[in-house]
Amino acid sequence: MKPTDIRDPEYFHKVVDCQYACPAHTPVPEYIRLIAAGQYTEAYMLNWESNVFPGILGRTCDRPCEPACRRGRVEEKPVAICRLKRVAADYKGEVRSLMPQGPFPPNGKKIALIGGGPASLTVARDLAPLGYEIHLYDNQRKGGGMMLSQIPAFRLPESVLDEEVDYILNMGIHTHFNCYVSSMREMLAKDYDAIFVGTGAPRGSDLSKLPGRQEGAANIHIGIEWLANVAFEHTDRIGKRVVVLGGGNTAMDCCRTARRLGGEQVTVVVRSPFKDMKASPWEIEDALREGVTILNCMPPKAFIVENGRLKGVLFEHVEAVYDENGKRSLVPTGQPDTFIEADDVLIAIGQENAFPWIERDLGIEFGKWDMPVLDPVTFQSTHPKVFFGGDAAFGPKNIITAVAHGHQAAISIHLFCTGKDLHRDRPAPTVNIFQQKMGVHEWLYDSYVVNDRRYAVPHAPEEVALRNRRMEVELGFDPELAYKEAERCLNCDVQTVFTTNLCIECDACVDICPTSCITFTHNGDEDDLRMRLNAPANNRTQDLYVSDTLPTGRVMIKDENVCLHCGLCAERCPTSAWDMQKYLYQVTKACKIWDIARASVAEPV
Amino acid sequence: MTYLRPDIRHPESQRNALGYTRKYYEGALSTLCAGCGHDSVSGAIIQACFELAIEPHRVAKLSGIGCSSKTPTYFLGNSHGFNSVHGRMPSVATGANLANRDLIYLGISGDGDTASIGMGQFVHALRRNLNITYIVMNNGCYGLTKGQDSATADEGSKNKTGHVNPFHGIDLCGVAIELGATFVARSFSGDKGQLIPLIKAALSHQGFAFIDVLSPCVTFNNNPGSTKSYDYVREHMEVTAAVDYIPEKAEITAAYAEGEACVVTLHDGSHVVLRKPDPAWQPTDRIAAMKRLHEARQKGEILTGVVYLEPAGRDLHAMLNTSRRPLNSLRESDLCPGSAALERINAENR
Numbered sequence: 001m002k003p004t005d006i007r008d009p010e011y012f013h014k015v016v017d018c019q020y021a022c023p024a025h026t027p028v029p030e031y032i033r034l035i036a037a038g039q040y041t042e043a044y045m046l047n048w049e050s051n052v053f054p055g056i057l058g059r060t061c062d063r064p065c066e067p068a069c070r071r072g073r074v075e076e077k078p079v080a081i082c083r084l085k086r087v088a089a090d091y092k093g094e095v096r097s098l099m100p101q102g103p104f105p106p107n108g109k110k111i112a113l114i115g116g117g118p119a120s121l122t123v124a125r126d127l128a129p130l131g132y133e134i135h136l137y138d139n140q141r142k143g144g145g146m147m148l149s150q151i152p153a154f155r156l157p158e159s160v161l162d163e164e165v166d167y168i169l170n171m172g173i174h175t176h177f178n179c180y181v182s183s184m185r186e187m188l189a190k191d192y193d194a195i196f197v198g199t200g201a202p203r204g205s206d207l208s209k210l211p212g213r214q215e216g217a218a219n220i221h222i223g224i225e226w227l228a229n230v231a232f233e234h235t236d237r238i239g240k241r242v243v244v245l246g247g248g249n250t251a252m253d254c255c256r257t258a259r260r261l262g263g264e265q266v267t268v269v270v271r272s273p274f275k276d277m278k279a280s281p282w283e284i285e286d287a288l289r290e291g292v293t294i295l296n297c298m299p300p301k302a303f304i305v306e307n308g309r310l311k312g313v314l315f316e317h318v319e320a321v322y323d324e325n326g327k328r329s330l331v332p333t334g335q336p337d338t339f340i341e342a343d344d345v346l347i348a349i350g351q352e353n354a355f356p357w358i359e360r361d362l363g364i365e366f367g368k369w370d371m372p373v374l375d376p377v378t379f380q381s382t383h384p385k386v387f388f389g390g391d392a393a394f395g396p397k398n399i400i401t402a403v404a405h406g407h408q409a410a411i412s413i414h415l416f417c418t419g420k421d422l423h424r425d426r427p428a429p430t431v432n433i434f435q436q437k438m439g440v441h442e443w444l445y446d447s448y449v450v451n452d453r454r455y456a457v458p459h460a461p462e463e464v465a466l467r468n469r470r471m472e473v474e475l476g477f478d479p480e481l482a483y484k485e486a487e488r489c490l491n492c493d494v495q496t497v498f499t500t501n502l503c504i505e506c507d508a509c510v511d512i513c514p515t516s517c518i519t520f521t522h523n524g525d526e527d528d529l530r531m532r533l534n535a536p537a538n539n540r541t542q543d544l545y546v547s548d549t550l551p552t553g554r555v556m557i558k559d560e561n562v563c564l565h566c567g568l569c570a571e572r573c574p575t576s577a578w579d580m581q582k583y584l585y586q587v588t589k590a591c592k593i594w595d596i597a598r599a600s601v602a603e604p605v
Numbered sequence: 606m607t608y609l610r611p612d613i614r615h616p617e618s619q620r621n622a623l624g625y626t627r628k629y630y631e632g633a634l635s636t637l638c639a640g641c642g643h644d645s646v647s648g649a650i651i652q653a654c655f656e657l658a659i660e661p662h663r664v665a666k667l668s669g670i671g672c673s674s675k676t677p678t679y680f681l682g683n684s685h686g687f688n689s690v691h692g693r694m695p696s697v698a699t700g701a702n703l704a705n706r707d708l709i710y711l712g713i714s715g716d717g718d719t720a721s722i723g724m725g726q727f728v729h730a731l732r733r734n735l736n737i738t739y740i741v742m743n744n745g746c747y748g749l750t751k752g753q754d755s756a757t758a759d760e761g762s763k764n765k766t767g768h769v770n771p772f773h774g775i776d777l778c779g780v781a782i783e784l785g786a787t788f789v790a791r792s793f794s795g796d797k798g799q800l801i802p803l804i805k806a807a808l809s810h811q812g813f814a815f816i817d818v819l820s821p822c823v824t825f826n827n828n829p830g831s832t833k834s835y836d837y838v839r840e841h842m843e844v845t846a847a848v849d850y851i852p853e854k855a856e857i858t859a860a861y862a863e864g865e866a867c868v869v870t871l872h873d874g875s876h877v878v879l880r881k882p883d884p885a886w887q888p889t890d891r892i893a894a895m896k897r898l899h900e901a902r903q904k905g906e907i908l909t910g911v912v913y914l915e916p917a918g919r920d921l922h923a924m925l926n927t928s929r930r931p932l933n934s935l936r937e938s939d940l941c942p943g944s945a946a947l948e949r950i951n952a953e954n955r
Binding site for chain 2: 073074075440441448449451504505506507508510511512514515516517535536538551552562564566568571572573574575
């Protein structure tokens with residue numbers, strides 16, 4: 001193998017599994033250390049710079065970081081990254097004064113943001129300090145988009161949502177609420193320099209062809225519409241027996257909301273096997289805790305309506321069969337159909353994009369599945385002035401993805417409005433690398449690896465929580481629990497940096513490494529090397545760090561997979577050929593939002 | 606201050622025949638200087654015992670005084686240990702061995718502990734062919750007292766202060782062969798590929814198995830001009846033959862052409878395979894072994910690998926016809942068998 005080029009910013013970035021997995025590349029270990037140090041305000045601001053909604057995401061994020069967490073590879077469960085983020089939000093001090101302070105000198109450019117969800121709000125935050133006149137349009141009564149209409153208040157209190165939305169709107173954003181944009185032509189006719197579309201995936205999929213759908217319509221609801229009606233207080237009760245169709249997070253939100261509005265016997269029915277359910281495991285866990293029943297491998301066959309009144313749903317039984325390519329098909333098992341009584345049915349089987357308001361003769365091209373044709377890097381549509389982001393760009397994903405899109409779209413809009421090239425002039429990520437050595441056994445980071453298992457977040461008692469749909473179920477970590485959980489972080493951003501010409505090949509690092517990551521051997525190709533290392537190296541998603549050739553003709557190979565970042569290799573190295581260096585990778589934003597250097601643990605502000 | 610080793614090990618750690626992972630053979634975290642060769646020797650001992658699937662409670666580690674003699678704390682934390690007086694480990698080991706021949710004895714010493722203060726003890730353990738694996742971690746200096754030349758420092762070797770050693774160095778392998786050890790080898794802490802099979806073979810050998818391990822003192826004797834530095838040893842290593850250890854249960858599957866390999870079967874049925882040896886060399890030839898050591902020294906080479914191996918030698922228990930059973934298991938009835946037994950003995954002498 002060729003020597004690893006550690007000057008490539010992506011090499012060490014990839015080692016920070018959580019940050020790499022996060023669409024917005026939030027510097028997770030850095031903010032977890034800040035939380036451990038009790039610097040909640042700084043931890044919050046670091047998050048805010050990166051993901052804009054720490055309080056919201058700390059409760060609702062899809063957490064792509066957690067399955068990626070190295071802890072989960074060396075013991076049972078990952079660090080509770082998401083809920084630590086919430087700790088930063090819960091215990092932060094005054095933050096408004098740390099944010100960019102308006103009014104900002106106008107730069108003479110005007111932009112429109114259509115939709116008031118996370119993508120648009122991110123664009124607004126990144127561009128407002130640059131002096132753009134920003135107009136935000138949304139058909140709801142206030143900002144937040146799907147975070148407001150679809151996420152139930154028992155998971156995300158409205159006060160938390162409002163606080164973080166207002167941080168942005170108060171930067172001088174011109175809001176046009178209760179205003180449905182019905183024509184892109186009209187928008188383009190206004191004098192906006194650029195238009196950003198962040199309208200999400202507003203249409204819930206239906207089962208319009210299923211028998212009984214029309215007849216039972218009064219008691220059959222589309223999940224996201226029903227959730228919005230609950231949020232806007234148009235709906236405040238549901239029947240005692242409720243069937244929820246679908247296995248995603250919306251289905252979980254529906255069944256849990258139903259439990260709070262009078263649903264006593266709430267059954268979620270999924271057509272596929274449990275293991276293929278799209279809902280996050282923790283959402284499923286919470287639903288089960290609240291007494292919801294979940295059945296699998298049962299696609300609905302018909303809504304049963306008698307005398308004009310919904311009686312229930314008839315399901316058939318299937319099993320998943322996989323062909324040689326691993327493609328799944330659901331094959332009926334022949335078991336007799338099952339009838340489940342229901343007063344109300346909630347359909348939560350997916351969401352679709354819909355752009356009925358964008359005329360098709362404006363130069364905005366639409367492609368497969370009637371989705372806009374976009375540049376995947378710049379988010380620019382085929383109309384140079386029009387940009388897309390969030391669920392509106394590539395279909396339904398999640399909040400953190402929408403935020404990541406927002407950052408990139410903001411950069412594109414700024415480059416576009418200043419006459420620069422959207423590809424060539426895109427800013428590279430910023431990378432800072434800091435030596436951590438203080439003494440022979442002393443480091444700037446807390447290198448000790450604790451054995452603690454993941455701490456559970458305290459919940460409100462069910463009997464109380466189920467009585468009030470606005471009562472937040474999760475109570476969040478208190479500072480003491482947060483500290484303990486934070487200490488489980490392995491500091492994967494503190495990198496093991498190897499300098500070939502300092503190494504005397506004494507083997508001290510090999511002998512001390514608790515997880516046997518390091519091997520000195522003759523070089524070979526990757527397949528061959530993976531067979532010859534001191535410990536199994538079967539995780540091919542994790543890189544091998546390969547040194548230059550050493551004086552004995554061998555190379556140092558480090559399997560990044562289960563390195564604990566404990567620093568013992570560096571402590572035992574007589575020549576400092578190994579060094580622990582903190583690697584801070586940040587996605588560059590359209591403008592400088594907040595200076596991370598002010599929040600280093602080593603230099604308290 | 607961190608310096609604590611995490612408890613977490615590789616999630617796919619291999620298990621040996623007893624079901625133990627390598628962790629079960631580890632000891633406390635080393636307090637030696639970073640980069641000390643001794644830590645590598647400890648690592649090789651851990652690996653050898655793990656691979657041999659030795660039950661840790663069947664091992665007794667014995668040592669004297671010095672950096673090397675501290676190391677038994679850093680490996681085999683689940684085994685018996687005895688940290689004895691400076692240079693007196695051979696006597697303690699002899700006593701322990703006579704009292705209980707069922708344990709595996711592992712003596713750890715250094716060049717000071719063996720070749721200076723303990724020389725008088727060492728030579729007598731050799732001539733008795735005590736059943737022990739005796740490892741000298743040889744760095745040519747007194748590291749614990751800041752690097753004075755030891756008795757194994759080579760003539761002409763320069764120490765960290767620039768002083769050139771005027772004295773002839775003791776070749777411990779030569780002494781061992783001369784005085785009756787039945788397994789004599791030399792190795793280098795920086796070459797685990799050679800050291801681990803040597804330790805496995807030594808532990809399986811019945812009789813005095815001596816390994817002189819060049820183990821650089823990274824703090825006081827790793828300077829240019831030293832003949833026991835990492836660089837010098839690497840540049841001057843000469844190998845008698847590549848060593849493979851094949852446990853008794855495993856068959857020798859590789860076919861060796863005539864002269865390609867020399868297979869020595871040990872007392873317990875395991876094999877030491879010496880690959881690509883010098884065609885004229887027989888590992889059981891004591892005189893040839895001495896000759897090779899002298900020739901290597903004359904050429905300025907460091908001869909490593911198995912230097913001499915006589916698997917059929919009689920150990921101390923065989924020579925003295927000692928009790929088969931450990932002394933602690935002998936009951937009063939064994940020790941005082943009664944008047945009938947006395948009668949029989951008296952009758953034999955009439």
